[in-house]
Amino acid sequence: MNRLEHSDPTALPALKVAMLGCGVVGSQVARVITEQSDDLTNRIGRRLELVGIAVRSLERDFGGLDPKLFTTDAEALVTRGDLDVVIELVGGIEPTRSLVLQAIENGASVVTANKALLAQDGEALFSASERKGTDLYFEAAVAGAIPIVRPLRESLVGDEITTVMGIVNGTTNYILDQMTTTGADFADALKDAQELGYAEADPTADVEGYDAAAKGAILATLAFHTRVRGADVYREGITQVTADDIAAARKLGCVVKMLAILTTDEEGSVSVRVHPAMVPNHHPLASVGGAYNAIFVESREAGRLMFMGPGAGGSPTASAVMGDLVTVARNRVRGVAGPGESVYAQRGIAPMSEVSTGYFVRAQVMDEPGVLAAVASVFASHNVSVQTVDQSAVAAKDDEEPTAMLSLTTHRAREADIQAVLAELRAKPFTRGSLSVIRVEGL
Incomplete structure (x- = not known):
């Protein structure tokens, strides 16, 4: 009898869930799992059973959660062999990376909010998950409650x-x-x-x-x-x-x-x-x-x-984690895995020097005839087209030379070219003080 034919999902074996970490987000996730058990069971088709939570110390307030769930032996928890899902909310690279890989090797699907780990070691995690036929979901790793990973991924x-x-x-x-x-x-x-x-x-x-x-x-x-x-x-x-x-x-x-x-x-x-x-x-x-x-x-x-x-906070991030948990649990019930890593294109990574955008440049210069023309000449010599120029006098003491603040915006230009402009301006005798540059986007 399959799940759709079974009228009572509570009669089926529960899906075993373990958590790594129980901070602001983790405590919210644990609360939702326990307090919304009936709704989650109906959405998934099987009951979720929270069987363990690994933390650094047992000397703390568990916020009403069963103290028997907690352990400081994270490795023993992820390698117990009967877990369906491991939720990783510890963060960092190690020992988190090793624990996640051990969980996958022991057959568990993983839900994580660890953007640093995915950015550094996503290849190893996805390869292990694909090899074991499990899920790796990470909506909470980017932009909190905003559903952006799944729209891009699916x-x-x-x-x-x-x-x-x-x-x-x-x-x-x-x-x-x-x-x-x-x-x-x-x-x-x-x-x-x-x-x-x-x-x-x-x-x-x-x-x-x-x-x-x-x-x-x-x-x-x-x-x-x-x-x-x-x-x-x-x-x-x-x-x-x-x-x-x-x-x-x-x-x-x-x-x-x-x-x-x-x-x-x-x-x-x-x-x-x-x-x-x-x-x-x-x-x-x-x-x-x-x-x-x-x-x-x-x-x-x-x-x-x-x-x-x-984009952050306990409840919004917990919402994203729970969305992944329900999806992964449903896949587990059906005996399937969701999409893995799609990196077939393997395009090259363009260096920043080749990027083109607009720029705002501010420079304090000597306030005398010919300086503005000299500044414009520097931009032109590096193929940077100036769009607007604003000049304002800078207040000076009696014994100080008069200076002006030039504020310029450019048309789209290569990063390498604007950096060449800045380098030449810094070396000019008429430049006073530091130069400021901010890119202009979305025009």
């Missing part, structure tokens, strides 16, 4: 995706939004984010772009059917974004956002980059504020699609 798999551009880190979006709407500087906005729980005590992974780069690698792998690792992603953080940059963006009718940008060029190579950028106010991503995430997808047949929602 819904749009018959289409050709040309661009993915989005806000994939809620912490940086909150900080930049605060700088834009309240006038706060970076340090104050970061402190506010930490007090609200949007940023960790050590915010490096977020503000320096490592988190977004890992997510970009995962999305690019899915979108372009090419294995992209975290190390392949060009990365810049937001720590150098200033109030002057925010003001300049406003004057241009833009806002500054931290973006992950995934594209293909005319030769078919893949470009994946993460950095702050000015986005025109009319672009859909410009209005995404607070700690929200939003991902803009453009494909050959479907056209432009937008996915938006909470």
